Amino acid sequence: MRAWEKNIRRVEPYVPGEQPKIQNVIKLNTNENPYPPTPKAYEAAKGFDMDRLRLYPDPECSDLVHTLAEYYGMKDSQVFVGVGSDDVLAMCFMTFFNSEKPILFPDISYSFYSVWADLYRIPYETPALDDNFCIVPSDYYKENGGVIFPNPNAPTALFMDLEKVEDIIKHNQDVIVIVDEAYIDFDGRSARELVNKYDNLLVVQTFSKSRSMAGMRIGYAFGNEALIKALNDVKFSFNSYTMNITSIVYGIEAVKDKAYFDECVGKIKATRENAKERLAQLGFTFPDSTANFIFASHKIIPAKVIFEELKKRNIYVRYFNKPRIDNYLRITIGTDEQMEKLYKALEEIFEAV
Amino acid sequence: MRAWEKNIRRVEPYVPGEQPKIQNVIKLNTNENPYPPTPKAYEAAKGFDMDRLRLYPDPECSDLVHTLAEYYGMKDSQVFVGVGSDDVLAMCFMTFFNSEKPILFPDISYSFYSVWADLYRIPYETPALDDNFCIVPSDYYKENGGVIFPNPNAPTALFMDLEKVEDIIKHNQDVIVIVDEAYIDFDGRSARELVNKYDNLLVVQTFSKSRSMAGMRIGYAFGNEALIKALNDVKFSFNSYTMNITSIVYGIEAVKDKAYFDECVGKIKATRENAKERLAQLGFTFPDSTANFIFASHKIIPAKVIFEELKKRNIYVRYFNKPRIDNYLRITIGTDEQMEKLYKALEEIFEAV
Numbered sequence: 133m134r135a136w137e138k139n140i141r142r143v144e145p146y147v148p149g150e151q152p153k154i155q156n157v158i159k160l161n162t163n164e165n166p167y168p169p170t171p172k173a174y175e176a177a178k179g180f181d182m183d184r185l186r187l188y189p190d191p192e193c194s195d196l197v198h199t200l201a202e203y204y205g206m207k208d209s210q211v212f213v214g215v216g217s218d219d220v221l222a223m224c225f226m227t228f229f230n231s232e233k234p235i236l237f238p239d240i241s242y243s244f245y246s247v248w249a250d251l252y253r254i255p256y257e258t259p260a261l262d263d264n265f266c267i268v269p270s271d272y273y274k275e276n277g278g279v280i281f282p283n284p285n286a287p288t289a290l291f292m293d294l295e296k297v298e299d300i301i302k303h304n305q306d307v308i309v310i311v312d313e314a315y316i317d318f319d320g321r322s323a324r325e326l327v328n329k330y331d332n333l334l335v336v337q338t339f340s341k342s343r344s345m346a347g348m349r350i351g352y353a354f355g356n357e358a359l360i361k362a363l364n365d366v367k368f369s370f371n372s373y374t375m376n377i378t379s380i381v382y383g384i385e386a387v388k389d390k391a392y393f394d395e396c397v398g399k400i401k402a403t404r405e406n407a408k409e410r411l412a413q414l415g416f417t418f419p420d421s422t423a424n425f426i427f428a429s430h431k432i433i434p435a436k437v438i439f440e441e442l443k444k445r446n447i448y449v450r451y452f453n454k455p456r457i458d459n460y461l462r463i464t465i466g467t468d469e470q471m472e473k474l475y476k477a478l479e480e481i482f483e484a485v
Numbered sequence: 486m487r488a489w490e491k492n493i494r495r496v497e498p499y500v501p502g503e504q505p506k507i508q509n510v511i512k513l514n515t516n517e518n519p520y521p522p523t524p525k526a527y528e529a530a531k532g533f534d535m536d537r538l539r540l541y542p543d544p545e546c547s548d549l550v551h552t553l554a555e556y557y558g559m560k561d562s563q564v565f566v567g568v569g570s571d572d573v574l575a576m577c578f579m580t581f582f583n584s585e586k587p588i589l590f591p592d593i594s595y596s597f598y599s600v601w602a603d604l605y606r607i608p609y610e611t612p613a614l615d616d617n618f619c620i621v622p623s624d625y626y627k628e629n630g631g632v633i634f635p636n637p638n639a640p641t642a643l644f645m646d647l648e649k650v651e652d653i654i655k656h657n658q659d660v661i662v663i664v665d666e667a668y669i670d671f672d673g674r675s676a677r678e679l680v681n682k683y684d685n686l687l688v689v690q691t692f693s694k695s696r697s698m699a700g701m702r703i704g705y706a707f708g709n710e711a712l713i714k715a716l717n718d719v720k721f722s723f724n725s726y727t728m729n730i731t732s733i734v735y736g737i738e739a740v741k742d743k744a745y746f747d748e749c750v751g752k753i754k755a756t757r758e759n760a761k762e763r764l765a766q767l768g769f770t771f772p773d774s775t776a777n778f779i780f781a782s783h784k785i786i787p788a789k790v791i792f793e794e795l796k797k798r799n800i801y802v803r804y805f806n807k808p809r810i811d812n813y814l815r816i817t818i819g820t821d822e823q824m825e826k827l828y829k830a831l832e833e834i835f836e837a838v
Binding site: 134135136137139140141143144145146147151153159162164165166167168169171173174177178180182183184185186187188189190191215216218219222226227228229230231247248250251277278305306307308331332340344345346347348349358362364365366368369370371372373374375376377378379382 | 500702
């Protein structure tokens with residue numbers, strides 16, 4: 133071993149969902165939106181003055197921040213933006229979770245939380261979801277260094293009522309509570325409305341799902357001015373210019389085009405409700421989904437077998453080889469056409485077994 | 486004070502160069518390129534299939550990595566890319582500077598180094614440049630936790646011969662040495678050629694200056710495979726998808742269009758050589774620049790006065806209110822037309838005094 137090797141930070145890197153490079157794949161594995169982003173973004177792209185690329189972008193992303201604030205009825209000073217909600221969440225971990233006490237998040241949850249905690253050497257505990265995959269609010273009453281949970285939860289797709297969310301916040305007013313709402317637009321009620329009531333609450337959302345812009349990397353957070361300022365201070369001490377100019381420009385178009393947003397989200401919800409029926413008919417059980425995916429387990433065939441058989445047929449879903457959830461598949465809601473192909477493939481697989 | 490406030494990370498945020506929002510400004514304050522990026526990028530933008538935005542980008546940025554590797558005669562496994570060289574450098578600090586011993590960088594240097602060191606709680610020492618603003622290699626012979634310096638140095642614009650760079654690397658084979666080459670394309674000889682010789686060397690470059698893409702946020706690093714892997718591991722544990730799809734697509738076009746690159750860099754160098762004559766005639770002295778800016782001090786008029794007078798005339802240059810350099814201006818090389826306006830404004834200012 134060379135001497136310099138001992139100072140390298142050792143990490144357990146997160147393994148993202150497979151991004152298949154082959155064509156003609158039905159991609160239901162990373163919860164992307166099956167519909168393209170607003171056509172207004174393409175108009176903005178065509179009309180864009182490329183000379184602007186030579187200049188640094190606005191470090192404060194003021195126009196995007198303002199557009200979001202206006203849309204959601206917040207003040208500009210209550211909005212933070214980052215390079216995807218992963219960037220926003222990582223900044224939150226670095227900024228707010230500096231206690232010696234463990235932070236708390238559910239045992240079954242977004243797999244990046246433990247990765248960030250390890251990266252920043254933050255102690256953590258993971259209260260178990262109950263047998264129905266529900267968060268138990270009273271598990272979060274004990275002393276801690278901060279709380280974070282997704283709502284709806286991932287990968288379960290289960291939404292927790294806002295009353296329970298508020299109960300957790302009420303019991304944790306000495307630490308920062310982060311509600312990670314990547315999938316909120318597909319049915320849930322956002323904790324955004326509690327931001328003016330609790331100054332220790334941060335609500336994080338993303339353009340990657342409901343706004344069809346995973347490729348542009350835009351996430352954002354709502355919180356009281358002091359929290360947003362603390363986040364910006366850390367962001368500026370890391371990299372002043374993280375959001376590129378095209379993301380800012382396209383992102384603004386995506387927020388402004390509410391009609392298109394409602395249309396796409398509406399279609400996905402309709403397809404999801406149909407998928408619940410069809411998957412149940414095929415012998416699957418699942419927690420009730422309020423997201424753009426369904427977390428399903430088959431009564432007879434092991435999830436791993438289905439996952440591999442689907443992959444052979446160029447249909448990608450997500451399989452987590454982890455305790456408690458290793459017999460589940462996370463299936464993203466695609467277009468009706470894609471879903472019909474999925475049901476057909478599942479029928480074939482089950483007939484062959 | 487609320488209880489949660491005590492766990493907030495306190496930082497001294499970096500203050501980036503002013504990004505004026507008013508029009509008709511001559512912007513010579515953040516070392517941007519005065520020429521637009523390759524027209525090929527605009528063609529790529531017009532032909533871009535916006536449906537791709539709904540998908541996550543390739544987390545490994547393989548196409549961009551491969552294009553860079555091919556262009557520079559490296560292996561793909563020797564190339565890391567990030568969201569601007571600030572992101573690359575911040576990742577390097579987090580990944581490689583985990584010793585208890587202080588890292589070393591020059592007292593006058595890129596102001597972000599101390600910001601990252603503070604952010605990650607890395608001890609550091611800053612050996613002083615000599616009276617001619619030159620790095621003294623023997624200052625870097627002592628025991629340390631890592632070494633980083635820009636070449637050409639910023640904000641001095643002074644290039645250090647590759648023999649001296651190699652001398653520093655030779656004396657520091659137990660730690661990681663980072664050569665930050667943001668401005669190398671404007672005349673210097675890159676330490677890239679030493680990467681295959683020293684396995685502890687990282688060379689960092691950017692698309693923000695010579696490739697006119699500050700707005701797209703693309704930086705990259707060359708190093709041995711083990712170092713690149715360590716960087717990717719940390720990157721993936723922070724945020725798997727940092728680089729958006731348009732940056733990848735435009736970046737590839739910028740690397741491929743060598744003729745356009747050579748033309749723009751050639752024009753900037755010619756304008757810079759002319760600027761050296763003109764600024765000398767106007768009573769400025771400066772270290773010899775091999776970058777796209779000149780670090781100039783006037784024999785009579787204080788830098789701060791010139792800075793403010795220029796600003797009144799809508800000409801922005803950079804002024805650092807810091808020890809040893811508080812009588813210098815960092816003037817970015819613009820177009821010939823912009824520079825003529827600068828000289829005229831300077832003449833006016835000096836006549837009025």
